[in-house]
Amino acid sequence: MRRLLVVLLLLICGAGQSLAGQYLLIPMDLTQRNHLRAYGVAFHTLQAGDKVNWLLNYRGGSFLLDDTPRARMDARLLGVGFVTIGESEVADIRRTVGQENMDEVLLEKPPRIAIYSPPNKQPWDDAVTMALTYAEVPYEVVYDEEILSGKINDYDWLHLHHEDFTGQYGKFYANFGLEEWYLEQKHSTEEMAKRLGYETAWELKHAVAGTIAEYVEGGGFLFAMCSATDTIDIALAWMYTDIVAAPFDNTAYDPSYRSKSDFDNTFAFQDFKLVTNPMMYEFSDLDTSNYSVMRGAEADYFTLFAFAAKYDPVPAMLTQNHVNVINGFLGQTTGYLKKYLKRSVTVLAAVEGTDEVKYIHGRKGMGTWTFLGGHDPEDYQHRVGDPPTDLDLYPTSPGYRLILNNVLFPAARKKPQKT
Secondary structure: OHHHHHHHHHHHHOOOOOOOOEEEEEOOOOOOOOHHHHHHHHHHHHHOOOOEEEEEOOOOOEEEEEOOHHHHHHHHHHOOOOEEEEHHHHHHHHHHHHHOOOEEEEEOOOOOEEEEOOOOOOOOOOHHHHHHHHHOOOOEEEOHHHHHHOHHHHOOEEEEOOOOOOOOHHHOHHHHOOOHHHHHHHHHHHHHHHHOOOOOHHHHHHHHHHHHHHHHHOOOEEEEEOHHHHHHHHHHHOOOOOOOOHHHHOOOOOOOHHHHOOHHHOOOEOOOOEOOOOOOOOOEOOEOHHHHHHHOHHHOEEEEOOOOOOOOHHHHHHOOOOOOEEEOOOOOOOOEEHHHEOOOOEEEEEOOOOOEEEEEEEEEOOEEEEEEOOOOOOOOOOOOOOOOOOHHHOOOOHHHHHHHHHHHHHHEOOOOOOO
16 A cells, blocks of 8 residues: 555656755664665665665665655655755765775665465464565565476575474474474475475475575575574485484484485585484574573674675675664574584674674575574564564664665675675
8 A cells, every 4th residue: 555655646746757966865873763664665766777875884784875756755655764965965975985894885676585485374473574574575475386396596585484494394293293283284295295296295395405505506595594594404414314203204214314414515504413303392403592592581692793895795785784782582593503604604693702603694606695593583582373573663673684684685786806
């Protein structure tokens, strides 16, 4: 409804008429009243065929765009703060950017976004889906059949959230094995596996993980949160090996699985050990959930690292924020022990004074991946069945900003690497 109102008003005002010499600066520091929907304004501007300049490290990663009736109306309707500036003010900003640890990145084309999500309703929410919906950024939903059929290649950016690519149904067996939603999930996954030519759910999920890895190697952008981050690497490391216990597929796991790992296939992690006990709500020993639980919500924080914007623009884009210390939040996979990271991984955020990392990034082939531990940035211990977070209560959430940084990152014009 809001977008329809924008269109009607623009038909009256003249949609694309730029005001001579005028620009809109959308500040992303503490003065901004709705950081999350500011990303929506930037995305809609790209959709309209206009360009957006992302001012890295300038006032929290501000956006600079032409002052058009469409952009101004969009910002007002979304409740996003902006200031109108002229050529002289823009020149001053660019001088500052040129002299400080800042950079100006041109965003050119809105990425096509896919969310990996099952067709049957799950008793938990997806923070990325909520962030995109709140910011009014469009996306499409895909699942195993679309991934394996090649439809994934129609998209620039793929998101994975609370998923389990090991074929163990989230390891909810011990606590929720008799719940209707769990039994429905297990039945529908087994039926899909058979329909797509796989004997078991784990074989299906491993194949999906392998196809996603090929998508990234071919140039795709992958963003994952919570249990999707470690389970996809587990599936890739044991691609053709049964590592799941009998309650999940009615067969025992391969007792020789330890000797069959191939960490060369994984995105981020190596040398970790699996947790094969079906009664334990954990996939491996790389997760840091227990450390966060011991600290408790009041003492659980992580710190964003600072990057040289002119020399490391990609990690700088991914860490843009109005604060650099962020409240922690739990998930089935909350964070990662540093000792299990591959040497090529870039750590974007960590818990100071510990071996725990929260936010990581890397390349695979021609594409990139970014992993963020935890489930919901504004619900410290989001439990199964809890109601979704109301983002109207958290329009300036720094944790949700990390998600939306990843949405705009694929729109950036690639610069030559500085050496």
